[in-house]
Amino acid sequence: MPRHKVLITVTTYPQPSRSHDELVCTAGILENGDWIRIYPVPLSFLIDLKGTGQVNNVKYTWMELELRRRTDDFRPESHSPINYDFRDLVLAERLDTKSNWLKRKEYVLKNVYTNIPALIEKSKAPTNVSLATFKPQSIIRLEWEADSREWKDEWKDLRRQGDLFAGGKDPEILIPKLPHKFFYVFTDDTGKERRLMIEDWEIGALYWNCVREAEGNEAVALQKVKDQYEHNFKNNKDIYFFLGTTRQWHMRRAKNPFVIIGVFYPKKELQGSLF
Template sequence: MKTKVLITVTTYPLPSRSYDELVCTAGLLENGQWIRIYPVPLSFLIDLKGSGKVNNVKYTWIELELNKRTDDFRPESYSPKHYDFKDLTLHPHVGTKSNWLVRKSYCLKTVYTNLSELINLSKAPTNCSLATFKPSKILGVEIEDDNPEWKNEWKELRKQGDLFATEQSPEILIPKLPFKFFYKFLDEGGKKSRMMIEDWEIGALYWNCLRAAEGNVATALLKVKEQYETNFIKNKDVHFFLGTTKEWHMRRSKNPFVIIGVFYPKLESQLSMF
């Protein structure tokens, strides 16, 4: 049987020891439960034969046959039965009408506000690895320099031709982000955290801002910070989509979660709810 999934997460590609975790693709079932799908061919996410731009798959319902991964202890992890996606059915895109009303009905069914509670759920036997989280307060965005070149793992990934389904260099299709972006925030209990933002959107925003700034890095970073900090904090009802990486979850780190997506409908006044 096919499974229907609302895709809500595509992270910026990060080469890993396992090629099939290159891009985290996750979403929600019709009952609101989270699901992670990998491996996902890059051609599903990027228009390899056309512009090279990211396909508009976020907030789109898809249907395909899935198998539970036996090599992954995280309960949300599945793989496509057919890696070439030959059984894939695409449904209409879910838009932002009525301030993301339909998106909210799925993405905000279960929202965590206490990070310690969520971290406890990530431990055995529950092993929760995907969740929607609402910070009580966003303190700001921090940006760190990162290696501008892909590590050797990326060169190994290029040998996996079916992963990219293209003769064009993946380094050209997806340039390495030379920065890491973090959110600092508080949860409802006052716990202060700093988490890396791995959402594809923030990477794409940086490159777009860099082009608009004609290569001025400082200006591009300022624009990214204005969007994710000033605009989001002032005007948006921000939630985080949190996810774990298999490696760090297995190590049982103090906090195995990173921000794999940001959900940002407009703030609504109390009067608009009545």
């Protein structure tokens, strides 16, 4: 079975409505710029089980392992590890942020969409594209909606994955339920306003960090998240989205099966600067 070299770019916050082994979407880019989705992924790979429960620093790290194309998933990017315990995994270089994320840009910006209808068309058969880098024309605002505060019955699926890989750790403690859903409102190159849910693990981790800093005040915490993802990103960052589909909604051929599974945010570069 061939080994694959993958630059990890995406880990999403768990969504227990998904199929049992795709609850945390882990995705990356091959050396040729093609996207690849890997599931299931051991919880121990994503979370520091021996420490604080924080996300391991695996983003933008090259990893090598044996993968097989999933036959139960029509999306061409979907693969599963040959060894579910990742015993053959080799972690290599982590790409740094020097020169305004130059090394990372070399891979993640090889193929960038700017038009949502064009991407949705690509998601249809026979191509069934389900992962993409997308450049919004403008960020309008960050929104959120209240969500349930407790894991529902679907959590049993994630518990099953957690019990398999977490070494006795309780995944409900390691991964608390987010009480809010976050959304970006933006425009694409048609100028039309779009709204997509953000499932990136980073925004969930940021929210919980802000709750701790605000001593449990959720209103303050939400404003801090807004300050980062809306004000700071809009004013100072050159924003790209990593978009992905869930198998459930892609299979149903939803009007727009994509969600934001990651945000790529190098600094804005001044055009025409002499310095």
